[in-house]
Amino acid sequence: MKNLEHHFDFCVIGGGMSGLCAAVAAARKGIKTAIIQDRPVFGGNASSEIRMWICGAHEKDNRETGIIEEVMLENYYINPGYKYPLWDAVLHEAAMLEPNLKMFLNCTCIDAKVENDTIINVKGWQLTTETFHTVNAKFFADCSGDSILAPLTGAEFMLGREAKSEFNERIPPDIADKKTMGMSCLIQFRETPNKVEYIPPKWAYKYTSDDDLPDADHFLTTNFWWMEVGGCHDSIHDTEELRDELLKIAFGVADHVKNYGDHGADNWELEWVGFLPGKRESRRYKAPYIIDQNHVESGGKTDDIVAYGGWTMDDHFPEGFYFRNGHPTLYHPAPSPWGIPFSSLYSVNIKNLLFAGRNISATHAAMSSSRVMATCALMGQAIGTAVAQIVPENKQIADIDIPKLQQALMFDDCFIPWSTREVSVLTKKATVNNEIIRNGTDRGEENLWVGKPGETLKYEFDTPEKISGIRLIFDSDLNRGYQNMPCSYPLVQTSFKMPPTVIKGYKIILTGANGETEEITVNDNRQRFVLHNVDKTIKSAEFIPETTHGHDKFNVFSFELY
Numbered sequence: 001m002k003n004l005e006h007h008f009d010f011c012v013i014g015g016g017m018s019g020l021c022a023a024v025a026a027a028r029k030g031i032k033t034a035i036i037q038d039r040p041v042f043g044g045n046a047s048s049e050i051r052m053w054i055c056g057a058h059e060k061d062n063r064e065t066g067i068i069e070e071v072m073l074e075n076y077y078i079n080p081g082y083k084y085p086l087w088d089a090v091l092h093e094a095a096m097l098e099p100n101l102k103m104f105l106n107c108t109c110i111d112a113k114v115e116n117d118t119i120i121n122v123k124g125w126q127l128t129t130e131t132f133h134t135v136n137a138k139f140f141a142d143c144s145g146d147s148i149l150a151p152l153t154g155a156e157f158m159l160g161r162e163a164k165s166e167f168n169e170r171i172p173p174d175i176a177d178k179k180t181m182g183m184s185c186l187i188q189f190r191e192t193p194n195k196v197e198y199i200p201p202k203w204a205y206k207y208t209s210d211d212d213l214p215d216a217d218h219f220l221t222t223n224f225w226w227m228e229v230g231g232c233h234d235s236i237h238d239t240e241e242l243r244d245e246l247l248k249i250a251f252g253v254a255d256h257v258k259n260y261g262d263h264g265a266d267n268w269e270l271e272w273v274g275f276l277p278g279k280r281e282s283r284r285y286k287a288p289y290i291i292d293q294n295h296v297e298s299g300g301k302t303d304d305i306v307a308y309g310g311w312t313m314d315d316h317f318p319e320g321f322y323f324r325n326g327h328p329t330l331y332h333p334a335p336s337p338w339g340i341p342f343s344s345l346y347s348v349n350i351k352n353l354l355f356a357g358r359n360i361s362a363t364h365a366a367m368s369s370s371r372v373m374a375t376c377a378l379m380g381q382a383i384g385t386a387v388a389q390i391v392p393e394n395k396q397i398a399d400i401d402i403p404k405l406q407q408a409l410m411f412d413d414c415f416i417p418w419s420t421r422e423v424s425v426l427t428k429k430a431t432v433n434n435e436i437i438r439n440g441t442d443r444g445e446e447n448l449w450v451g452k453p454g455e456t457l458k459y460e461f462d463t464p465e466k467i468s469g470i471r472l473i474f475d476s477d478l479n480r481g482y483q484n485m486p487c488s489y490p491l492v493q494t495s496f497k498m499p500p501t502v503i504k505g506y507k508i509i510l511t512g513a514n515g516e517t518e519e520i521t522v523n524d525n526r527q528r529f530v531l532h533n534v535d536k537t538i539k540s541a542e543f544i545p546e547t548t549h550g551h552d553k554f555n556v557f558s559f560e561l562y
Contacts, residue, residue, distance in 0.1 A: 002131040008034045008102070010387045011122060011137035013109050016044020017054065017097075017373045018357035019143030023093055025384030025412075027101035031391055033384075034135050035041030035095060036124050038108040038278075042091040044145065046484065047359055048084035048280040048375055051186050052223065053483040056374025057310020058336040061443045063478035066414040067094070067340045068377035069528055072107070072484045073476060076498040077526035080246045080487050104133055108358065109144070112152040113161035118351045119153055139352045139387050139397070141378060146236050147283035147359040156286040161364040165247060169293040171315060171365035181280035181368070183231035183239070185246035187254055189220045190271040191487040198258035199272060205252030208260050214321055215429030218257060220268050223487035226328050227253060228280075230508055231318025236280045239435075243277050260421045263321050273490065280316065280358065280371060282300070287361030288398070289343035293332075296508045300339035301418060302403045307378035308417050315368040335370045337417045342405065344398045358381040378414060385409055413473060413529035415443060424562040426467060430459040442473045442557040451554040455548055457543040459561060464513035466559045468469035470520075475501040475555030476528035502526060507544040510536055524546075 012023040015037030023035040045052040054072070056350050063069070068351035071090055075520045079086040095103055104124055110124040121235035123138040142149040150157040164170065194351045207213055216226040227249050230242040254270045291300070298312065313332035317323040344361040349355040355361075356379035358371040370376075390400050421440040432438060433450055437457055441447040449457065477499040486496055508520040520532055526549070540562060545554035 001468045003134070004130070004131055005134045006034065006102070006136065007392045008135060008137045008141050010034070010136045010141070011036065012141045012143055013122065013149060014044070014141060014144035014357070015042040015105070016357060016376070017046055017068065018147060018376040019141070020091060020095060021377045021380035022143055022176070023101055024067055024098055025381045026388045027098040029385065029388035030100060031388045032100055032136065034102045034104060036104045036107050036109055036122070036135065038070070038106070038503055040106050041088040041096060043088065043551055044373070045278040047091070047286065048088050050274050050278045050495035051084060051188065051280050051487070052373070053485055053487060054374050055311060055372040055483065057308065058312070059310065061478050062310050062336050064374040064378050064415070064530060065478070066378065066381050066384035066409070066412055068374055069413070069476060071275070073498070073526050073528060074503070075484060076496065079239065080497070082493060082496055085487065087272040087485055089291060104135070108131060109148050112149060114153045114350070118355060119149070120178050121529035122152070130549050138391060139354065141354045141356065141383055141387070142285070142359065143355065143357045143491060145279055145282065145358055147285055147355070149178040150283050150285065150352060153350050153353065155347045157283045158286060159283050159400070167290070167292040168361055171293055171313065172363070173550070180231050180235045180282065180364070181316040182228040182318065182320035183235065183242060183277035183492070184225055184228045184281045185243065185250050185274040185277050186223050186225070186227070186487070187270060187274070188488055189265070189268045189273040190489045193267065193491070194271040195266045198254065200251050203248060204255055205248045213253065213256065214323060215326055216328055217418070217446065218253065219466065220257065220265055221488040221490070223263070226321065228316060228320030228328065229322070231316065231320050235279060235282040239277060239540070246277055247273070247275065252282055253533060261278060275545065281364070281367065282359070284359050284367060285361050286348045286354050287344045287346055288348055289341055289361065291340070291344050291360070291362040293363065296334050296338050296369055297336050299390050300341065302339060302341040304342040305416055305419065306342045306345070306382035307340040307375065307406060308337035308415070309334070309370045309375045311364060311369050311372045311375065313368045315365065319529045321558065332368070338369070339417055340370065340379060342382065342386065342400070342402060343554070345379060351396065351541065354383040356383050368529050381412070382409060383415055385412070411471070413442065424468050425559060426465060426562055427459070427560040429465070430461050433458050437556055437559045443478055447557055448475060448554045451545060451556065457559050458540060459558065460540040461538070464537045464539050465533050466475070467541070469534055469562050470508060470532040470541065471556035471558060471560045471562060472530040472556070474503045474528050475557060477501045496524060498549045500548060501555050502528065503545050503547070503554055503556070504550045505547035506551050507546065508532065508543045509544065510534065511539045513537055
């Protein structure tokens with residue numbers, strides 16, 4: 001056995017969407033970062049091991065952007081066949097290409113050292129290398145979902161459903177309990193040109209009638225989310241037992257769809273079954289601010305918003321699959337968006353601990369809205385960006401400059417509701433042929449420049465100015481009706497494609513003080529948010545769009561100089 005010791009500025013535990021975004025965000029800003037992930041792949045519930053699509057805020061123009069949009073667009077571009085291993089590769093690449101980020105995959109966090117309410121290091125066991133890794137860091141983020149650092153550090157946490165009276169909420173039961181939402185092992189079907197037989201395992205449950213199943217859809221193109229158990233058990237320590245129960249249900253439901261009743265399933269085959277349960281709820285940390293149902297319903301308009309939710313308060317009954325009194329979840333309305341404050345993302349008693357994901361400081365009721373992965377990804381990018389701010393400033397978490405953090409997030413294309421992004425002084429100083437591209441708002445059709453072939457955008461200065469970069473925001477169709485990956489595979493799949501509105505090819509012509517020009521040429525862009533590093537003194541900068549991914553016009557939200 002080997003024992004290795006490492007030193008970093010920031011250590012992230014958990015490689016789901018929140019942990020990945022936290023680690024990448026910090027590393028990109030120069031912070032020496034480690035990410036400890038107990039699986040071989042990133043993505044958590046979105047990975048090939050669990051295969052839940054990434055959900056987020058409802059309503060027009062509220063789709064989450066930043067790193068989460070970046071990886072989705074990359075996946076559409078390189079993975080037109082919607083293969084889950086390629087989606088895994090997209091997420092792996094996001095971490096692997098960051099020089100400031102060290103990955104510890106297949107590594108389980110098993111211990112932590114704490115002194116004076118401060119985490120000194122964590123220890124992980126890496127199965128593949130038979131190595132113990134001790135990781136020292138200035139700040140730690142628990143994005144593990146199950147909040148593994150809570151029992152290891154003494155960080156205060158909550159578990160189960162609060163009583164109505166505790167936070168004056170309407171959703172919880174009258175008496176508090178330890179019940180949670182359950183976990184699911186999903187299944188996927190693929191359509192074939194011919195009839196396919198299905199023989200279930202001998203140990204699968206038998207469901208010969210629709211009456212044997214919960215009151216939920218079980219057509220072939222759903223993801224069978226309602227195959228859910230564990231809410232009445234210990235959602236952490238009973239997972240192995242619950243997995244076996246879920247597998248009996250999953251193979252039994254597949255048998256029902258294929259062999260009992262008319263489900264139009266003759267030509268469909270069971271292609272995949274998840275053997276790793278996807279969890280919805282377990283431990284939730286306590287922060288200086290606890291989000292509750294009232295916060296959600298009022299819109300959460302605090303001064304320290306760094307992310308937002310917008311999913312309904314989707315409260316699954318703890319009985320899950322065995323609930324037989326109607327639909328297995330209640331959809332309590334929630335506004336979209338509603339604000340998530342920074343003060344709900346760091347520990348109330350451990351000085352250098354942050355968190356993001358389904359384990360943030362929220363009541364059971366509020367968490368039923370904040371737990372979805374696009375929302376979790378925003379929180380992750382927020383805490384990663386926060387650490388990148390406080391490390392060089394040598395500050396404590398609670399002393400962070402919130403307006404500065406909000407501006408940094410918005411610059412990186414993370415929408416902050418009810419906040420205005422500051423356009424650079426340099427951009428304001430120039431004259432431009434269309435004001436809309438520098439209004440500081442990067443979503444909504446009223447903020448979109450729509451150019452025809454031959455039209456360009458141009459900045460000009462009265463006297464030469466030195467620029468260090470160019471910021472572009474294109475239109476990736478934030479109102480598209482599909483997520484990162486499908487949950488079934490018909491013979492002809494028409495969704496999950498690269499948004500045609502994204503500009504693919506363009507040029508930027510920079511004209512210097514003496515009339516000399518420098519050209520930036522891009523032919524294969526697939527991103528909404530693009531930065532070009534430039535070190536040049538210029539008199540003008542002209543953006544010339546040339547091609548899109550299928551749209552007949554050129555859509556640009558932002559073209560700015562800094």
